Amino acid sequence: MKPEFGITSDAWTSGNPGIGGARVTDLKGNQLDFHNTPATELHSNNFFELLGISLAVRYALKNGIKVVYTDSQTAMAWVRNRMPGKNVKMDRDMLIARANLIADRCEKYGIEIKKWNTSEWGEIPSDYGRKSGGKKVA
RNA sequence: ACAU
């Protein structure tokens, strides 16, 4: 069933690797937080998905929220393992530090990170809507 | 294959 409680995060990039950012919304899509990184820094899509989770968990612990949804299987695994797989070279040290901070905060505050089931529920509310390029009129 |  589509969730009734919790907040959501999602990422955007221009290119992959590329510039990008992430945002946090409630389940209605109201924006609660966001961060876009400097346009001179290129990172992977998954880097930004993890950034989104970090923003969401920070918001959650300050606001008594216990569930954070993401659509990123990869970023969820990074938090669970407290690190990315050994083949991930780009931003590795940053990713380890961030995954550990998220995992520590989740443990301390009892926050759960759950998978948003896009195939059943549609796009996550925090999605940027960049994938469906508008219907072609002309 | 699955998730982006």
Add this chain to the structure above:
DNA sequence: AAATGT
């Protein structure tokens, strides 16, 4: 079509 990941 290409790239990032488990």
